[in-house]
Amino acid sequence: MVCLLVVDDDIAACLILQRMVQKLGFDCDIAHDGEEAVRAALEKKYSAILLDSFMPDKNGWDTALEIRTLQKGDDRPMMIGMVSLDNPSLRQSWRMAGMEKLLPKPVNRSDLRETIFRAQVQTNPQERINN
Numbered sequence: 448m449v450c451l452l453v454v455d456d457d458i459a460a461c462l463i464l465q466r467m468v469q470k471l472g473f474d475c476d477i478a479h480d481g482e483e484a485v486r487a488a489l490e491k492k493y494s495a496i497l498l499d500s501f502m503p504d505k506n507g508w509d510t511a512l513e514i515r516t517l518q519k520g521d522d523r524p525m526m527i528g529m530v531s532l533d534n535p536s537l538r539q540s541w542r543m544a545g546m547e548k549l550l551p552k553p554v555n556r557s558d559l560r561e562t563i564f565r566a567q568v569q570t571n572p573q574e575r576i577n578n
Contacts, residue, residue, distance in 0.1 A: 449567045450474040450491070454484040454510065455499040455529070464497065464554060471560055481505025481513070488514045488524070495525040495566035497550070500537070511544040525566040529554060 453464045453475060461477040468475035476491070478484040480502055488496060496514065498507035505513075511526050518524075528541040531552040541549055548565070550558055 449494045452476050452487055452493045452496045454478045456502040467559055481510035484510050485513050493524040495527055497527045497529055500530050508540055508544040515545040
């Protein structure tokens with residue numbers, strides 16, 4: 448089963464994204480900061496983790512790097528950055544942090560569905576999305 452983790456310090460944004468993911472037929476957990484995200488990623492297998500760029504205490508880049516460092520093996524979630532401001536230097540920073548994809552904020556349903564599909568194929572190639 449595909450399960451995503453949405454990480455954003457904006458509680459409303461987390462709930463909106465969680466609802467979008469659930470409407471697509473997938474499980475979704477939420478975390479409101481980087482530390483909470485790291486703990487969740489170590490306790491549960493996620494197909495993808497969607498990370499806000501700018502969060503207090505630990506930003507999305509640092510959170511992604513910590514998760515990548517702590518998780519061993521090939522069975523790691525797809526890391527997806529969420530950005531409201533897109534520019535080449537941000538894209539480079541996200542790639543260096545281990546991100547496979549960037550989604551512009553606000554996230555639209557079709558981009559989210561395509562990204563979940565990619566994450567599912569990456570983590571569970573034997574399963575197919577029926578939505």
